[in-house]
Amino acid sequence: MELEDAKRKFIESWGKLGSEWGINRTMAQVHALLLISPDPLTTEEIMETLSISRGNANMTLRDLIGWGLIEKQHKPGERKEYFFADKDVWNIAKQVAKERRKRELEPVIKVLDELSKVTGDANDPEFSTFNKSVTDINKLAKNVDKTLETMLGAEESWFWGGIFKLFK
Amino acid sequence: MELEDAKRKFIESWGKLGSEWGINRTMAQVHALLLISPDPLTTEEIMETLSISRGNANMTLRDLIGWGLIEKQHKPGERKEYFFADKDVWNIAKQVAKERRKRELEPVIKVLDELSKVTGDANDPEFSTFNKSVTDINKLAKNVDKTLETMLGAEESWFWGGIFKLFK
DNA sequence: TTAAACTTTCAAAACTTTTTGAAAGTTTAA
DNA sequence: TTAAACTTTCAAAAAGTTTTGAAAGTTTAA
Incomplete structure (x- = not known):
């Protein structure tokens, strides 16, 4: 299997598992995406990769922060916010x-x-x-x-x- | 608190907990009802107590049997099926x-x-x-x-x- | 057989949850 | 200040899930 396919499959499976356990599918998918991303991602990149709206991305990211699963990061000289997941x-x-x-x-x-x-x-x-x-x-x-x-x-x-x- | 209120509250809370953990609310409620019933109940009684339709009651009872949480019981000389929950x-x-x-x-x-x-x-x-x-x-x-x-x-x-x- | 008593099914309706996207809000640099 | 860059909000729409109820199916007793 190609790495890209594997990533897609991982995100999909994590989302499915989440929804079976009462965790919003999108939230689990965003978490999965950040788990396998070596670098922090912007809201824009997350929207793009998972084909979700800005509002959805924003709310989901805030929920994930509320769960203590991801954090915001600021890159010096940049306005955008980056997000990354604790990988442990x-x-x-x-x-x-x-x-x-x-x-x-x-x-x-x-x-x-x-x-x-x-x-x-x-x-x-x-x-x-x-x-x-x-x-x-x-x-x-x-x-x-x-x-x-x-x-x-x-x-x-x-x-x-x-x-x-x-x-x- | 009165016993009847307490029963209602138990059923309601069990249903809520179930839905937070990915278990259909009605299924958790039927289970709760049977858990606190000293005697087996008929589909009719369950429909009545929880105000749910015949179809819903039937499907939910079958699911609960599938999960191994309740069993059918037949009373001698009666056509109706009775259901009871394992209380352990x-x-x-x-x-x-x-x-x-x-x-x-x-x-x-x-x-x-x-x-x-x-x-x-x-x-x-x-x-x-x-x-x-x-x-x-x-x-x-x-x-x-x-x-x-x-x-x-x-x-x-x-x-x-x-x-x-x-x-x- | 027949018909009454009961159970099961499933398409449509009701309800719940999630998602969208445009508008409002905020921050920053100049 | 101003305006561009970015984030947040939330009402409405879409999607997903559960429930209904009438019709079909099954079982039993006579």
């Missing part, structure tokens, strides 16, 4: 985990805590089934939360060495 | 992980393997940046895959004991 896969995974934890896991835990407090008659199957499911899911969510907290604070080494060894 | 949170997590691994992770690894094979001039920054990103992501994906494989085959105990202890 461990940082990327960490950033994504951190953001989703904050945006999605935390609000869910808040609701589950609230729902765990609901009281009722332990002999009422309606109540006891509700209560058991909610408290079990709450325990799981808190476990995942703790795990992420620990992982995000941990060193990089275990990550590349193989997470899986820990489960053997 | 460990099984649910396992099922979801297993399915997403098969549906999404595996295809991505296949593409990454293919893209890792692309050859080029190591002095060409276009090639070497592409190559580094692709091989790094491939390594990560394979690591995650191995980890899931091990976790899915492992015993339940570590799960409730606290995954996070492993990372301390």
Whole structure:
């Protein structure tokens, strides 16, 4: 396969994966493009390469900055803004985990805590089934939360060495 | 909070979480409803409770069966089909992980393997940046895959004991 | 057989999300 | 100042996804 085809395929696959996991396809594609670009790119170049509008490019780039996945760069003597992605896969995974934890896991835990407090008659199957499911899911969510907290604070080494060894 | 409000809130939150993670909102809601129902429910009851159409209910129930999250049940002497959800949170997590691994992770690894094979001039920054990103992501994906494989085959105990202890 | 009870299908409609692009806003150099 | 270069905004349009509901299909009991 030619390098150019490979690049296109990478961008396409990354976009597809993103959309399957609730991340806007264009955002994932812009990220993919910057991941494989040796040099920072301008909004213009990104619009051109991915055939997207200026507005879309601008919003997507701001979102990516919000996720901590890319940064702006200024070249001396130039007006244009350049964008580049952090290429360190461990940082990327960490950033994504951190953001989703904050945006999605935390609000869910808040609701589950609230729902765990609901009281009722332990002999009422309606109540006891509700209560058991909610408290079990709450325990799981808190476990995942703790795990992420620990992982995000941990060193990089275990990550590349193989997470899986820990489960053997 | 009243039990009925709490149920509604649980269904709503589960639906929202699902949609943020690329799972159809209705599917997550039907799952939530069955999770907190002590007894199996008919299509009719599900349609009624969630105010959804017969077609939607039918398709969603079949999808949930496809994900291994719910099962059909027949009551002796009745024509209607009843549905109930596995209430074991460990099984649910396992099922979801297993399915997403098969549906999404595996295809991505296949593409990454293919893209890792692309050859080029190591002095060409276009090639070497592409190559580094692709091989790094491939390594990560394979690591995650191995980890899931091990976790899915492992015993339940570590799960409730606290995954996070492993990372301390 | 027949027909009632129930399930499945799928094209069209409703809804949601994403994208566009032109206008407004901002910054910089002269 | 001014105006050119560039960035941001946002209402409307397009695209994508989900839902509906009526019709077709299936199963069962008599």
